[in-house]
Amino acid sequence: MKYTIRHVTTYKYSDKVSLTQNHARLIPLNTFNQKRISASVTIVPEPDYQAEFKDYFDNTVTVFEIPTLHEEMQVIATSEVEIQGAPLQGLFAHNTNGKA
Amino acid sequence: MSEDFTMPEWLSSYINSSTAADESKRLLNTLFSRLSGLNSDELSFRANEIRRLMRNSGFADIDERQNWQLDPLPMLISSQDWEMLSRGIEQRVLLLNKVLLDLNTDRHTLTNGVFSTDHLMRHPYYLAESHTLSSLNNGVFLSAFDIAQDVNGEYFMLNDHCQFPRGLGLLLENRIVARRVMSEEFAECGVQRIAGFFEQLQHAIDQETAAINDPRIVILCRGPDDQYYSEQAYLATYMGYTLVRSADLTVRKGQVWLKALDGLRKVDVILRWIEDRFLDSLEQVDYSAFGIPGLIHAVRTQNVVLLNPLGNGAIQIPAIKNNLHRAAEFFDGESLLLRQQETFPAENLTQSDWSGYELLSYVDPELKYDGEKDADAIANTLQTVALTDLFWRKKVNLSHTPFWHDKGLVSKPVIMRCYALYSQGQVFILPSAMCFTPKAARTDGKTEIKDTWVETIGPPQERAPSIPKSLQSDADLALVEGLLPSRTAENLFWLGCAVERSENVIRLVRVFIDKFTELAIYPDEAHRNALLRFKSGLEQQALIYPYLTPDAAKITVNEGGFKELVISLINDNSFAGGLYSSINMVVQSALQVRELLSYDSLRIIESLEEEHHEFSTITEQTPTHRLQSTLDKLIGLTMAFNGSIQDSLSKSNGAFMIEIGRRLERSKQLVSMVQNLLQFPLPEAEQQNVLEIVLVAQVSAITHRRRYRAFQSLETGLELLLLDAEYPRSLAHQIQKITELCESLPVSAKPGFLSTTEKILLQLKASFALADRQTLNINTNQAPSGLVSLLKSVTSQLQKFSEMMQTQYFSHTKPASQLHWSGIGTASVQIVEKPIDEEATAPLASAPDASSPNDSEVKK
Numbered sequence: 001m002k003y004t005i006r007h008v009t010t011y012k013y014s015d016k017v018s019l020t021q022n023h024a025r026l027i028p029l030n031t032f033n034q035k036r037i038s039a040s041v042t043i044v045p046e047p048d049y050q051a052e053f054k055d056y057f058d059n060t061v062t063v064f065e066i067p068t069l070h071e072e073m074q075v076i077a078t079s080e081v082e083i084q085g086a087p088l089q090g091l092f093a094h095n096t097n098g099k100a
Numbered sequence: 101m102s103e104d105f106t107m108p109e110w111l112s113s114y115i116n117s118s119t120a121a122d123e124s125k126r127l128l129n130t131l132f133s134r135l136s137g138l139n140s141d142e143l144s145f146r147a148n149e150i151r152r153l154m155r156n157s158g159f160a161d162i163d164e165r166q167n168w169q170l171d172p173l174p175m176l177i178s179s180q181d182w183e184m185l186s187r188g189i190e191q192r193v194l195l196l197n198k199v200l201l202d203l204n205t206d207r208h209t210l211t212n213g214v215f216s217t218d219h220l221m222r223h224p225y226y227l228a229e230s231h232t233l234s235s236l237n238n239g240v241f242l243s244a245f246d247i248a249q250d251v252n253g254e255y256f257m258l259n260d261h262c263q264f265p266r267g268l269g270l271l272l273e274n275r276i277v278a279r280r281v282m283s284e285e286f287a288e289c290g291v292q293r294i295a296g297f298f299e300q301l302q303h304a305i306d307q308e309t310a311a312i313n314d315p316r317i318v319i320l321c322r323g324p325d326d327q328y329y330s331e332q333a334y335l336a337t338y339m340g341y342t343l344v345r346s347a348d349l350t351v352r353k354g355q356v357w358l359k360a361l362d363g364l365r366k367v368d369v370i371l372r373w374i375e376d377r378f379l380d381s382l383e384q385v386d387y388s389a390f391g392i393p394g395l396i397h398a399v400r401t402q403n404v405v406l407l408n409p410l411g412n413g414a415i416q417i418p419a420i421k422n423n424l425h426r427a428a429e430f431f432d433g434e435s436l437l438l439r440q441q442e443t444f445p446a447e448n449l450t451q452s453d454w455s456g457y458e459l460l461s462y463v464d465p466e467l468k469y470d471g472e473k474d475a476d477a478i479a480n481t482l483q484t485v486a487l488t489d490l491f492w493r494k495k496v497n498l499s500h501t502p503f504w505h506d507k508g509l510v511s512k513p514v515i516m517r518c519y520a521l522y523s524q525g526q527v528f529i530l531p532s533a534m535c536f537t538p539k540a541a542r543t544d545g546k547t548e549i550k551d552t553w554v555e556t557i558g559p560p561q562e563r564a565p566s567i568p569k570s571l572q573s574d575a576d577l578a579l580v581e582g583l584l585p586s587r588t589a590e591n592l593f594w595l596g597c598a599v600e601r602s603e604n605v606i607r608l609v610r611v612f613i614d615k616f617t618e619l620a621i622y623p624d625e626a627h628r629n630a631l632l633r634f635k636s637g638l639e640q641q642a643l644i645y646p647y648l649t650p651d652a653a654k655i656t657v658n659e660g661g662f663k664e665l666v667i668s669l670i671n672d673n674s675f676a677g678g679l680y681s682s683i684n685m686v687v688q689s690a691l692q693v694r695e696l697l698s699y700d701s702l703r704i705i706e707s708l709e710e711e712h713h714e715f716s717t718i719t720e721q722t723p724t725h726r727l728q729s730t731l732d733k734l735i736g737l738t739m740a741f742n743g744s745i746q747d748s749l750s751k752s753n754g755a756f757m758i759e760i761g762r763r764l765e766r767s768k769q770l771v772s773m774v775q776n777l778l779q780f781p782l783p784e785a786e787q788q789n790v791l792e793i794v795l796v797a798q799v800s801a802i803t804h805r806r807r808y809r810a811f812q813s814l815e816t817g818l819e820l821l822l823l824d825a826e827y828p829r830s831l832a833h834q835i836q837k838i839t840e841l842c843e844s845l846p847v848s849a850k851p852g853f854l855s856t857t858e859k860i861l862l863q864l865k866a867s868f869a870l871a872d873r874q875t876l877n878i879n880t881n882q883a884p885s886g887l888v889s890l891l892k893s894v895t896s897q898l899q900k901f902s903e904m905m906q907t908q909y910f911s912h913t914k915p916a917s918q919l920h921w922s923g924i925g926t927a928s929v930q931i932v933e934k935p936i937d938e939e940a941t942a943p944l945a946s947a948p949d950a951s952s953p954n955d956s957e958v959k960k
Contacts, residue, residue, distance in 0.1 A: 021351070021382055021393045021928045049353040053400055056228035063397055065352065 002037070007077040013070075020066045026077035027060040039079035045070050140508070146172040146281050147504050170274050171503045171550045172281065175514065175535045176289065179555040182531070185255060185518065188438030189245055190527045193520045195424065196262060196415055197240040198431050203414060204231055204238045214430045219419035219462040219489070227376060229383055230411025233400050240522045241408045242301065244268070247438065247533075248515045249499040256496050257438040258515065260421070262412035264373045267517050269331025270549070271534040272298070272338060278551035290556040292531035297521065302339060304523035308369055308405045315368040318344045318358065322374060322390050324691060332373050333695040341371065343695045348585040351394030356404040361589045361754075361909060362846030369405045370395075376413045379406075382928045393928035418443075418462045422491065446482065446490035454478065457492040461485065471495075498538065503548055512541050516552060584754045590910040591692040592754045596761025598685035603738045604769045604797075605644050605679050606731050609669050611797045612638065613724055613731075616662035629782075630789030637776045639665060645677025645765075647772040663720060666727065671715040683712045683734070686741075698748040704741045711737070756844040760905075763841070767834040768898055770798065770821065775891050778818065781879050791817045800829050818876040818887070823868060831894070835864050838901075845909065856904050864897045 007026060027039040039060075043050070047064040055061050066073065150170050177185070202209050210217045220226055230238070244261035275294055279286050309315035321332040323345045336343035342358070349367065350357050357364035372379065374390050381391030398404045414420055420427075422443045428434050449457060454471030459478050461467035467485075469478045471492075481490065498513035515538055519530040535550040542548070615631050637643040642650040673680045690697060690705045697705070711734055718727065742762075749755040777790045791814055795801040800820060808816040825832040839861045847855045854862065867890055875886035 023382060051354060051397070051401070053232060053397065056231050063354075063394075065394075067352065 002080065002082050005077070005079050005081065009075045011073040011075075013072070016069050016071055017073075018067070018069055020070075020073065022062075022064050022075075024062045024064070024075060024077075025055070025059045026062065026075070026079075028079050028081050029059060033084045035082045035084070037080040037082055039077070042076045042078070044074045044076075143172060143504055144506070149281050150277055168270065169546050169548050170277060171548055172278075173502060173504055173550065174278060174282065175501060175516070175533070175550045175552040177533075177552060177554045181255075182554045185247065185438070186529050188255070188257070188436075189247075189518055189520050189529050191428070191434070191437050192245065192257065192260070192424075193240055193243060193522050193527045195428050195431065195436075196243070196260065197522055199420065199424070199427050200239050200262075200409075200412060200414065201235060203420075204233070204411060205235055209427060209430065212430065214426050215423050216419045216462070220414075220417060222463045223417045223419065223465070224463075225377060225413045225417055225465065227384070227411050227413065229380075229396055230376070230409075230414075233396075233410060234402070236402065237399055237406065237409050238411060239409060240412065241304070242268075242519070242521050243408070243412075245518050245520070246515050247518055248496055248513075251497045251499050253499070255438055257436070257440050258496070260415050261517075262415045263375055263408055264371075265519050266328060267331070267534045267536075268519055268530075269328075269333075269335040269338075271517075271519070271530075271532060271551075273331065273334050274534070274549060274551045275532065286553070289553055291553040292556050294530055294532050297519070297528060297530040298339065300523070300528045301521055304521055305369060305371070305407070307523060308407070312368050316342075316358065316365060317369040317371065318342045318349070318367055319371045320344055320346070320349070320374060322346075326373075328373065330694075336695045342585065344585055345587070346374075346390045346392050348587055349392050349395075351392060351398050354394070354398055354401045354403055356392070356395065356398050359586050361584045361586050367404060369407065371407050376408075376410045379410065416465075418460065418491065441496055442494040444492045446487040446492065449492050451475075451479075457494055460491055460493055462489050462491065464489075501535070501550075503537075503550075512537050512548065514538075514550070584752070584757075586910055588693055588696070589754055589757045591689050592696075592757035593761040593905065593910070595686065595689035595693065596758035596763075597765040598682055598689055598761075599738055599741060599758075600762040600765035600769070601645050601677060602679065602682040602686055603735060604766070605669065605677060605682055606735045606738070607797050607799070608638065608643060609666055609679065610728065610731050610735075611793055612662075612669075613666060613728060614796075615793065617724060624785075626783070626785035626789050629786045630793060633777060633786075633790060634793050635662065635665060637773075638669065641675065641677060642776045643769075643773055644669075644675070645682075645769075647677075647768055650776060663724070667718060667720055667722075670727070670730075671718050679734070680712070680715055683708055683715075686738075687712060693754075696749065696753050698744060701741060701744040701748065704737055704744060708734070708737050708741070751844060756841045760838060760841045763834045763838045764898065764902065766829075767831055767838075767894075770829075770831050770834070771891055771894055771898070773797065774818065774821065774887075775895070778814065779878060779885070779887050779891060787814055794821070798829055800827075803827065803829075814878070815873050815876045819873050822876070822890075823871060823873075825868075832868050835861070835868065839865065856908065857901075860897055860901050860904060864894065864901075867893050867897070 005028070024041060026041055028034065028036045030036050041050075041062045041064075043064055043066070045066055045068055047066045048068075049063075049065040051063045053061050053063065150172055199209060209215050210220070240262055242265050244265040244267065245257060246259040246261075247255055248258055249255050272294070305317060306315075309317070319332055319336045319339075319341050321329060321343060323329065326332070333343055335341075344358060348359055349370075350359060350364070352364070356367040356370065358367050377384060377386050378388035378390050380393065380396040381387050381389075382393035383396045384391065395404075395406075396410060399406045399410060421440070424440065425436050428436050444457075446459070454475060457471040459467075459469040459471065459474075459481060467481070467490075469481065471478065498515065500511040501514045502509040503512050504510075514535050516533040516535050518533045521528040521530075531554045533552040533554075535552050537548045612634060615627075615634065619627060619631060634643075637650065640650040641648045668678070669675060670679045672678055673684075675681060687705055687709045690702070694702060711730065714730070718730070745755060745758055749758070773794050777794055778787075781787075782790065792801065795804050795817055798821060800817075804812065804817055804820050807820065820827060820830065822831045824830045825836050827833055842857050842861060845857060847857070871886070871890055875890060878885045878887055
């Protein structure tokens with residue numbers, strides 16, 4: 001089964017923010033029953049630096065910085081995954097809830 | 101050694117005491133045969149001399165003076181012992197390096213069961229993030245090892261310090277002091293030199309940056325609150341690196357930048373003095389104010405070299421430390437040359453044996469109980485904590501060594517901290533150690549420390565002179581000397597203000613004392629009124645910082661309270677511009693930038709601090725002549741400080757910042773004096789008196805008299821004080837100097853346009869250019885008079901200038917705050933704040949933080 005996932009997070013700050021530095025884990029993992037077909041992270045306002053690295057658990061971490069004054073930030077993650085077979089049951093089921 | 105030397109009493113009484121018998125005889129004998137020529141007075145003299153030198157080096161803080169005490173007797177280590185220790189340390193450094201590399205790559209040690217994975221990964225100091233770095237960023241660099249000898253003469257390895265070499269700066273400082281005090285003995289004993297180690301260190305750091313032309317190297321520390329700050333400052337000065345705190349660094353676009361006065365400058369190497377779990381408040385779990393958000397990512401992308409590397413703290417974790425003998429077996433089939441204390445599983449010890457052991461935890465770094473003293477706590481812990489998480493460690497019965505106390509020797513246990521450097525596959529060991537008394541043996545919480553002298557093996561070796569890395573022709577020489585972080589620049593600016601403020605208030609108080617004591621001799625009205633005017637100016641803080649506008653209704657007519665006012669101007673800290681606060685500000689700002697100040701400048705600060713402590717002894721009973729002599733001494737010190745700064749601090753190290761601070765403060769003070777005492781018409785005799793007060797306080801009375809002889813008047817006084825640009829105390833001269841100094845400030849204006857600074861200064865100069873003696877005539881019918889408008893415009897321009905300095909050059913990052921987003925990531929945001937100007941009361945325009953980057957600001 002193929003799924004398209006859109007995950008939007010909106011931040012509203014009470015004061016203007018001059019610089020924000022972030023780590024986001026929003027890209028789905030490739031596992032034995034989950035295949036990532038595509039994934040992207042879009043940020044508004046546009047960051048002036050965006051990079052990725054793999055963390056200890058093999059998650060793709062999106063690193064980004066916005067150095068312009070802003071009061072609101074939106075992070076939109078869009079991904080397409082294919083799930084093969086039945087969802088995990090039992091022992092590890094509680095671990096997969098909502099975790100990217 | 102010859103056995104027949106006559107032992108002085110201080111020595112024989114020690115040797116006869118029982119503990120001395122246990123000690124390594126040969127070493128003691130060597131030391132004592134060298135020292136037997138000294139009598140106890142001579143030793144006491146040396147102990148005092150050490151105390152004086154340590155304080156004067158300026159690196160011993162008020163608190164540290166109480167924490168460290170250098171013993172005049174060095175620890176001696178024979179060449180054989182040293183060779184054995186060196187081999188043990190070298191083996192250990194190589195082993196630790198293998199362990200660290202393995203833990204961050206293939207983890208054979210874990211898959212083969214050398215270390216317990218469970219105990220390792222549950223420990224809070226275990227950092228998963230260090231696995232995401234390439235192996236280039238791993239391994240041992242500069243490490244320290246605590247080694248102790250037990251009463252049977254065997255050496256034990258107690259602790260490894262792989263994060264940063266605590267005490268290295270202190271050792272260097274001690275050596276310099278100890279060699280000075282014990283120079284003859286030092287030469288006779290054939291002590292190995294340590295300077296070579298520091299050259300190796302510098303060379304090893306250069307190797308890391310071989311590809312970079314003119315790399316920028318910084319020492320990252322926590323700041324003056326850290327008890328090791330002074331040694332970090334000392335090392336920074338000795339090695340010539342910039343000393344920075346977290347707030348001075350920022351990560352942008354994956355690179356580390358130093359917030360320098362002229363914008364952002366790339367940093368290539370960071371020598372960290374902060375634990376690895378506190379380095380990055382964005383990526384790491386432990387939020388720390390010392391963290392630099394994004395630092396680990398910069399290390400990961402290899403844009404900066406972090407030394408010691410991240411993850412070296414793992415060596416401290418008991419799962420690793422207790423099993424290093426197994427790792428030595430696993431990697432090299434060797435056993436450890438320097439044994440560690442034995443450890444046992446928690447269940448293997450019966451209560452009757454507890455006293456010789458300590459109970460510790462594999463996963464809780466805080467848990468530590470002494471089997472002898474904490475029996476109840478141990479019984480409780482054994483009940484409540486899983487036994488597999490606990491272990492026993494055998495205590496080492498430390499050997500003792502003599503320490504000099506007052507007029508005799510005291511025997512105390514001692515631990516040696518040795519230092520090693522690993523670079524390019526080679527281990528270099530510092531041929532000395534920092535000896536210190538363990539916590540349990542401290543008197544009044546003081547750690548007693550000793551320099552360690554290692555006997556030279558064979559004839560002294562000639563060291564090949566090291567050749568400094570040659571500068572390529574295109575290197576920017578101005579940058580080689582060092583960068584000025586904007587925080588440092590700000591501290592220098594305030595230091596300048598504070599020195600000038602102190603000088604001014606001292607002069608004012610001196611004149612005030614003269615004037616009120618004169619009143620008895622010249623009790624006429626002109627004198628009295630002038631004095632009262634002066635008094636209320638001081639009382640209402642119009643003549644001193646913060647230069648308030650006086651409330652005319654509150655002008656005192658009361659004649660008493662002169663001396664009370666003097667006393668409170670000296671020692672009442674509620675006067676922001678009083679002597680107490682001003683001198684305190686001098687001392688505090690100087691300590692913030694002590695790595696830039698010369699030995700002599702720091703000595704003067706030290707003396708100022710001593711005088712400052714004496715203020716509390718000043719009361720109304722103190723005779724006026726004593727007050728005068730204190731004031732004279734203080735003014736001498738501030739003048740000496742100014743001189744030593746001019747003499748030794750270079751422009752690129754920020755001398756111009758101190759000077760701008762001083763000139764600005766002087767201008768403000770001069771303007772406020774004229775505004776409060778001279779800008780309105782007074783009866784002639786009174787005016788003469790007031791003018792004299794101002795001229796004396798401005799050190800201009802003699803010049804005025806000599807220059808204008810028969811024609812002295814208010815106008816000539818004002819002309820001298822305000823308009824004569826050639827006269828070094830005049831306002832016009834201050835403005836001219838500030839203009840010149842500002843040329844050293846980095847400019848961001850487009851070519852062909854004036855910068856804000858230039859605009860303000862131009863306006864200031866313009867107000868003077870058109871003024872002449874006529875403008876200064878206050879007895880005109882014009883309202884407001886030319887003088888009033890001139891001073892008003894100058895005050896507002898000076899205020900603008902202060903604000904501009906604050907917003908343009910001194911705004912640093914406000915500490916970023918960490919936000920957690922619902923478990924999918926972390927963010928670090930910086931909220932824009934209005935710049936806080938100490939002196940501005942009017943709200944300032946909300947300018948964006950200067951630390952927010954724009955591309956024009958980012959320079960290589």
